[in-house]
Amino acid sequence: LAAPNRPSAPAARVGAPTAAAATPPSCAPAEAPPVIDISPLAARAHTPAEPLDGATVAQIRDACSKWGFFYVRGHGVAPELLARFEAQQAAFFALPAELKRALKRGRTNSKGWYDDELTKNKRDWKEGFDLGAQDGHLDGVGLDGFNQWPSGAHGLPLFEPTCRAYFAAAHDVAMVLARAMAQGLGMPPDHFDREFARHSSYLRLNYYPPCPEPNAHRCISPHTDAGALTVLTQSEVRSLQVELDGEWFDVPPVPGTFVINTGDVMQVWSNGLYRAPLHRVIAQRTLERYSAPYFLNPSYETEYAPIPSTVTPDRPAKYRPISWGAFRMSRFAGDFADVGQETQISDFEIA
Ligand SMILES: O=C(O)CCC(=O)C(=O)O
Numbered sequence: 603l604a605a606p607n608r609p610s611a612p613a614a615r616v617g618a619p620t621a622a623a624a625t626p627p628s629c630a631p632a633e634a635p636p637v638i639d640i641s642p643l644a645a646r647a648h649t650p651a652e653p654l655d656g657a658t659v660a661q662i663r664d665a666c667s668k669w670g671f672f673y674v675r676g677h678g679v680a681p682e683l684l685a686r687f688e689a690q691q692a693a694f695f696a697l698p699a700e701l702k703r704a705l706k707r708g709r710t711n712s713k714g715w716y717d718d719e720l721t722k723n724k725r726d727w728k729e730g731f732d733l734g735a736q737d738g739h740l741d742g743v744g745l746d747g748f749n750q751w752p753s754g755a756h757g758l759p760l761f762e763p764t765c766r767a768y769f770a771a772a773h774d775v776a777m778v779l780a781r782a783m784a785q786g787l788g789m790p791p792d793h794f795d796r797e798f799a800r801h802s803s804y805l806r807l808n809y810y811p812p813c814p815e816p817n818a819h820r821c822i823s824p825h826t827d828a829g830a831l832t833v834l835t836q837s838e839v840r841s842l843q844v845e846l847d848g849e850w851f852d853v854p855p856v857p858g859t860f861v862i863n864t865g866d867v868m869q870v871w872s873n874g875l876y877r878a879p880l881h882r883v884i885a886q887r888t889l890e891r892y893s894a895p896y897f898l899n900p901s902y903e904t905e906y907a908p909i910p911s912t913v914t915p916d917r918p919a920k921y922r923p924i925s926w927g928a929f930r931m932s933r934f935a936g937d938f939a940d941v942g943q944e945t946q947i948s949d950f951e952i953a
């Protein structure tokens with residue numbers, strides 16, 4: 603089911619963080635994250651062990667190595683489902699504050715609504731709503747939390763079923779991409795599947811209100827996503843930016859596509875062959891914006907380290923094994939309070 607697409611993403615260079623004067627006025631389209639048609643992969647979603655289309659895998663591998671960002675079209679998610687999901691997202695954030703506060707996330711439950719998230723110890727200019735994969739059933743390490751859904755008082759009967767349907771669709775896209783990434787590292791495509799059997803993925807609904815002082819705030823400060831990979835929908839406002847070689851590039855909306863980025867777990871598995879890039883969301887003076895990242899995360903029991911195919915005498919392992927459960931636990935604490943320096947995968951780098 604192909605959604606309408608534009609052929610390419612005209613990313614604009616938006617300025618060097620340090621030497622703005624040296625910024626060229628524009629950049630060639632070749633310098634934008636690529637748009638990749640994954641329809642040759644989507645057909646294989648239910649036969650995970652079979653090799654995927656080599657040309658498509660090569661495009662994904664190259665994009666993960668250079669940008670850590672790319673767009674996908676031909677992903678098979680019905681445009682009608684996306685439209686229903688986006689309508690429910692907007693309706694949810696339009697609810698009166700006290701109804702949203704009734705679903706507040708907290709230290710004992712990571713799922714629900716919030717307007718107080720910190721990224722790198724700075725308060726984000728946004729509201730969010732998180733819902734998880736296992737609804738509290740993963741609680742081996744006491745972290746997963748349980749989903750909080752609007753009740754009758756909220757008057758949004760379609761919110762929960764629509765979020766669940768979209769969650770399932772985003773997960774299918776994410777798994778196909780995880781398999782392509784495995785094959786791109788010289789492994790069978792289902793190499794990582796075992797780690798996702800009890801996955802701790804979550805879907806995050808973001809709402810970014812207009813900001814009277816857009817230069818004084820960030821909707822989200824520069825960060826990498828901690829998990830394996832992210833499948834993002836964004837509304838038609840250009841605010842997402844990715845860092846490459848010390849410069850920030852727009853990742854503008856491209857209708858009919860998802861934006862994909864690799865996360866820290868994939869960077870570690872790939873021994874740095876795939877990048878988990880810094881990205882940020884800039885504030886808008888007058889425009890409101892919505893986005894929804896689906897974070898594909900492994901099970902909490904997963905210990906991740908560079909996979910054997912990525913480690914050679916010339917390229918020794920760059921990371922010590924990391925426990926996903928312990929890593930998440932420390933990050934979650936940092937979402938609420940300034941805990942000083944957050945845990946980073948660089949803490950696990952082998953010197
Ligand atoms: O809103 C966006 O475009 C990106 C959101 C993001 O990076 C995140 O929630 O981690």
Ligand SMILES: [Fe+2]
Nearest residue numbers: 825826827881
């Ligand atoms: Fe992110």
